[in-house]
Amino acid sequence: MTQQKRNPMICPTCRMVMNYHADKLIAPTTREEFARMHRVLGGVVEEMHTCPGCGGGASRPSE
Amino acid sequence: MDGNRPLYIPVILGTVRKGRMSEHAAKLVAAEVAKRPGVETDLIDISRLPLPIDDAGEGVKDAGYSKKMNRADALVIVSPEYNHGYSGLLKHVLDSCLKEYIHKAAGVVGVSAGPFGGSRGIQDLLPVLRELGLVTIFWDVNFSSVQNVFGEDGLLKDTSYIRRIDKFLKELIWMAKTLRYGREQVAAE
Numbered sequence: 408m409t410q411q412k413r414n415p416m417i418c419p420t421c422r423m424v425m426n427y428h429a430d431k432l433i434a435p436t437t438r439e440e441f442a443r444m445h446r447v448l449g450g451v452v453e454e455m456h457t458c459p460g461c462g463g464g465a466s467r468p469s470e
Numbered sequence: 471m472d473g474n475r476p477l478y479i480p481v482i483l484g485t486v487r488k489g490r491m492s493e494h495a496a497k498l499v500a501a502e503v504a505k506r507p508g509v510e511t512d513l514i515d516i517s518r519l520p521l522p523i524d525d526a527g528e529g530v531k532d533a534g535y536s537k538k539m540n541r542a543d544a545l546v547i548v549s550p551e552y553n554h555g556y557s558g559l560l561k562h563v564l565d566s567c568l569k570e571y572i573h574k575a576a577g578v579v580g581v582s583a584g585p586f587g588g589s590r591g592i593q594d595l596l597p598v599l600r601e602l603g604l605v606t607i608f609w610d611v612n613f614s615s616v617q618n619v620f621g622e623d624g625l626l627k628d629t630s631y632i633r634r635i636d637k638f639l640k641e642l643i644w645m646a647k648t649l650r651y652g653r654e655q656v657a658a659e
């Protein structure tokens with residue numbers, strides 16, 4: 408089961424379940440990000456979510 | 471999806487150079503964006519953003535700029551050509567955000583004093599926009615010989631540009647609507 412199904416992101420503004428629409432590979436710049444760096448993909452993977460109610464965006468590290 | 475929510479398409483003036491003619495181009499494009507029903511805009515002048523230059527990337531993020539990028543459905547970037555590239559300070563500003571740009575549309579307006587309308591600067595900018603997560607459109611606006619396009623008062627002398635801007639904005643708005651639908655309704659695999 409994906410993180411999105413187990414633990415969907417909730418919009419902090421309108422409390423709707425947000426839509427998980429992208430994974431973005433981000434070049435690490437901090438020690439914490441270097442520690443989370445995916446060895447094969449070569450960066451930190453961040454999940455991108457958007458609220459269908461208000462259009463607000465949010466993200467979190469991918470598991 | 472709330473179909474009544476207006477699109478937000480800010481215009482970024484991507485130069486701080488004194489006497490910049492790109493300001494006339496940016497104001498013209500912003501005025502044309504503002505004429506579209508259901509679209510809101512702002513002119514973001516990068517010379518007004520208080521970004522420090524002793525750090526880079528998200529370490530220099532400006533809260534106001536970040537908020538506008540988070541709200542944006544699409545961006546118009548007005549960029550003059552500097553020695554066949556775009557301005558370093560524009561890169562500095564663009565790099566200050568990342569997550570805010572994902573799956574949003576971008577169109578580029580090139581400006582130059584010569585005959586190529588900033589096209590070499592645009593070509594340099596495209597791979598950067600792609601890596602930032604933006605989706606570029608296939609229409610540009612190219613202001614060639616910009617000193618002849620605008621009067622000293624900043625008013626447009628060559629009205630043929632209005633038709634070009636219209637085509638550019640129609641494509642940008644289509645992409646903005648499509649990507650908004652995707653961000654809000656289409657789940658990643």
